[in-house]
């Protein structure tokens with residue numbers, strides 16, 4: 001019998017209740033999703049059974065440093081996904097802006113941010129995405145930028161559509177933009193997804209719900225920011241990103 | 257705007273941490289999904305060794321899941337010291353063409369220390385690099401970050417080289433592992449000079465040792 005949305009919803013609720021009970025009993029908050037989150041079926045064979053092995057980082061640890069990127073790694077229009085073809089893409093034009101910070105609240109400067117997303121119809125420019133929604137010849141859906149001195153970034157794009165997937169029967173992903181982020185240390189590496197406020201699909205999506213902590217889940221949802229909207233041009237969303245993990249600076253100064 | 261966002265903005269406005277309060281909560285990780293393939297990989301992503309490098313090495317292997325099946329939609333990133341153990345890195349891993357916006361590839365001279373390779377339909381990946389130099393207290397190793405569809409939070413591991421036997425006894429990580437687990441972090445030297453095999457098993461038998469830096 002195929003898995004239904006109701007099956008998935010029940011599993012999601014059970015795992016969330018178990019987490020909330022552990023919190024009530026004094027367990028610390030868990031920010032990241034568990035790798036063995038059963039409602040996301042693809043995780044079943046792809047998470048380690050053994051606990052991760054803790055590494056006590058010392059200043060010589062390779063992972064406390066990280067790859068560097070610079071102006072040679074991006075072009076001037078990489079942050080504007082609406083200007084990469086001869087015509088304008090279809091959809092609702094948006095800007096997504098925010099800041100890249102470390103856990104001490106310090107701006108993470110000059111680092112590479114990459115993003116990718118489906119088009120306004122919910123289709124990726126990827127051969128294996130065969131969802132019967134139209135491709136847009138004027139939209140690829142890939143962007144890059146370097147953060148500014150204050151950790152700021154800004155992309156212009158179109159709002160992606162929701163799309164179906166095969167986790168269970170009638171499974172739909174809420175609209176989202178994939179983000180890839182580098183900090184000053186490889187330990188700060190992050191790949192994640194940004195969502196749009198008020199999406200009715202949130203409750204049904206096992207990927208978003210894999211973040212069982214309510215406050216942490218909210219941190220994945222951008223805020224509509226009217227100040228960022230541009231008259232007769234685009235709607236503005238604000239999304240700040242906080243990188244986890246120690247860096248060489250963190251070791252020198254003690255934990256934040 | 258929610259309360260956590262406000263706290264974050266305030267701390268950021270100060271340009272420093274929120275003194276006397278909790279650190280900001282990190283943005284949660286999510287899976288890379290199935291469709292990163294037209295966005296993240298770039299031509300020459302695994303060709304880390306500059307064209308003029310004297311001793312290049314090939315590091316390659318398969319990624320397998322808990323059933324032993326190949327993982328054809330994993331993304332492997334490597335970060336390593338240069339041949340002298342230096343970690344300065346260099347920009348230009350994904351150097352872009354300002355004329356047509358395409359990828360130019362590396363400049364052939366600078367060693368950036370960074371590789372990014374998607375697995376192929378066999379779950380296989382390859383990088384051509386230079387053997388990193390040792391860092392004080394550590395034998396040479398390449399740091400590995402694994403992303404995949406189905407993996408909600410990336411995994412870190414390390415490639416150590418089999419010939420550095422003596423230095424391995426002093427390495428804090430290797431010394432902390434029993435022989436069977438330690439073996440998963442050691443590449444195997446192959447027939448061809450400078451060719452090393454390093455398989456990544458996400459789950460189950462001979463499961464690769466994955467690392468946690470967050471303590």
Ligand SMILES: [Fe+3]
Nearest residue numbers: 173176178289
């Ligand atoms: Fe997606």
